[in-house]
Amino acid sequence: MKKHFTFQLLFLLAVSVFILSCIRNDDEGAPVFPEGSTESVNLWVQDSMKRYYYWAEQMPAKPDYHLPVKDFFKNLLSAQDRFSFAVDTQDPSSYPRSVRNMYGFDYAVIQLANGNVVTTVKLVMKNSPAFNSGLERGMMITKINGTAITAANAEELTSSIKDKTVIELRVGNWKNGAVTDEKNITVYYGYSFEQPLESKIFEKNGKKTGYLYIYDFPDGITSSLNQKFAAFKAAGIQELILDLRYNYGGSVSSAAALCSMIPSGISSSSPFIIYKGNKNGGEVKRTFARQIAYDPAALDFNALRTNALNLNKVYILTSRSTASASEIVINNLKPYMQVIQVGDVTLGKDMAGFMVEDKRKPKKISWQLHPVIYKVFNADGEGSYNNGISPQIAASEYAALPLLPLGDSQETLIAEAMNNIYSKSAGKNALDGSIKILFQSDTPSAAIGK
Incomplete structure (x- = not known):
């Protein structure tokens, strides 16, 4: 079984990294912090990134060790880096969230040649919460949690449902250029299993x-x-x-x-x-x-x-x-x-990259780094x-x-x-220029109207 996180973009090379350095930096004059403190974790993050990070030479020389770990990690990243992330295995809220990995589906908001804006379900994962609720590829979504989807609110709506554990969808079928046979579907947050070929x-x-x-x-x-x-x-x-x-x-x-x-x-x-x-x-x-x-x-x-x-x-x-x-x-x-x-x-x-974590037993640092x-x-x-x-x-x-x-x-x-x-x-x-993709739930950072 495998969790499906949005943009789980750092794929494993089937190796695991053994990091021992937790509270010391071998560089002369480097700070030393009490074991278990936020600062000591940040120092471990910095040491790990110096060793493995593709853009290590661009990292700030004197970062603020007092920042929360996630903010500290982000401050080390290159402006060219869209993909590195860090998670705290003891804090589920630190993991990337998306419509796909929470509910098992994705959708696109598109503008048709006549100017009308519609939302279509493009992916429903097998044996996912969405699948089990009866959602199907090709269905049209007219409302999310009672709010009609528009080009202006699509990104905000997508962001809001990632903070919920249950969502209400108003869906219908597309026939003769219109949405028909509308009904309500309730989708609960849950796990999606491995997808079959x-x-x-x-x-x-x-x-x-x-x-x-x-x-x-x-x-x-x-x-x-x-x-x-x-x-x-x-x-x-x-x-x-x-x-x-x-x-x-x-x-x-x-x-x-x-x-x-x-x-x-x-x-x-x-x-x-x-x-x-x-x-x-x-x-x-x-x-x-x-x-x-x-x-x-x-x-x-x-x-x-x-x-x-x-x-x-x-x-x-x-x-x-x-x-x-x-x-x-x-x-x-x-x-x-x-x-x-x-x-x-x-x-x-x-x-590409691999996961960097503390492999000591017992583990003293719960954070996992997924750097480029x-x-x-x-x-x-x-x-x-x-x-x-x-x-x-x-x-x-x-x-x-x-x-x-x-x-x-x-x-x-x-x-x-x-x-x-x-x-x-x-x-x-093949490529109809009159149809515009306004928003896709699996690319929430994409510009509206692209």
């Missing part, structure tokens, strides 16, 4: 195309991936569509395992990824086999390759919620095959996509309402990929 096989004109939706990349996913690819291989698929549109990332090792099963011509010694850290971290290169092996629960490279599809091209569906390990899949397959990206520009997290530690590059040294990776086929999944289920061959992004596969051209309405 979902696959389909489409066939047209004698050509078979495999479709695989991957919600995230947890450690231990390789057996499930192997089963899906074994089915694809047995069916003789000739094309592959990977749906990573809502995939925030996860384990780099799991991403490497997926990548190992798609192209032809790779071996256990083929380079997969390059990590570049600060002066302490230096540069680290890993092959497919070595990166996969960092997940102790993973099948090894050779076992995975028995079901490899040996393709020379792959289609990947993306959105602004495609991040981290998902972006590594896109970028790191490029040296080995043609990658045709369909959808929107990705988030732009070209970096490395910039990541593919086998050709290509990376630096902090502004996101742009698609070859630009398309909006909101071009046609209601949103169809993921895996439906007529769903907008899937249909765009299929058009390219079977007719070698993108659809005419």
Whole structure:
């Protein structure tokens, strides 16, 4: 089981950091504070960040050790850093909160060509509180806790429901350009379980195309991936569509395992990824086999390759919620095959890290740090996509309402990929400029009207 935190963007490298320094700094003249004090915790935070943080050299030389720990941590961060965070394991309120990780769904507020503003449910996680309450992708939300959603209040409404443990939604279906059959749904705060891989096989004109939706990349996913690819291989698929549109990332090792099963011509010694850290971290290169092996629960490279599809091209569906390990899949397959990206520009997290915590027994510091530690590059040294990776086929999944289920061959992004596969051209309405995305619940910092 795994908690789904919004922008859980620092994916694990399957290592754990053993930090002993808690109340001392070895630098000459460094302060010493009583063990257990806020200042001593902040000194540990500073020592840890000096050692691992990618932008360590930009950290302030004389920070204020008397600040609350979370504020102290934020003051150490570079202006370029959108992703590092810290949590206190003894304080649940310190963890990132989002509609998705609290209730198991996400929505988008969009402006239609006629100027009307509507809100559509774009994601409902399986076996989540939202799923169990009857919420479905494609439903329209007209009110949240009795308040009608507008372009002006969407962000404020989203922020407010993150402080609640139960929310009331007024929802309906989209028919003939209007919301019909409205009803109320109550969604309680709760846990969402691991999301299953979902696959389909489409066939047209004698050509078979495999479709695989991957919600995230947890450690231990390789057996499930192997089963899906074994089915694809047995069916003789000739094309592959990977749906990573809502995939925030996860384990780099799991991403490497997926990548190992798609192209032809790779071996256990083929380079997969390059990590570049600060002066302490230096540069680290890993092959497919070595990166996969960092997940102790993973099948090894050779076992995975028995079901490899040996393709020379792959289609990947993306959105602004495609991040981290998902972006590594896109970028790191490029040296080995043609990658045709369909959808929107990705988030732009070209970096990685691992959790830093006190591993002493008994533990004396309850804080966990999730700092950016490395910039990541593919086998050709290509990376630096902090502004996101742009698609070859630009398309909006909101071009046609209601949103169809993921895996439906007529769903907008899937249909765009299929058009390219079977007719070698993108659809005419792939990117409808008259439809504007005003707000998305999984990107609350995005500007309204973007």
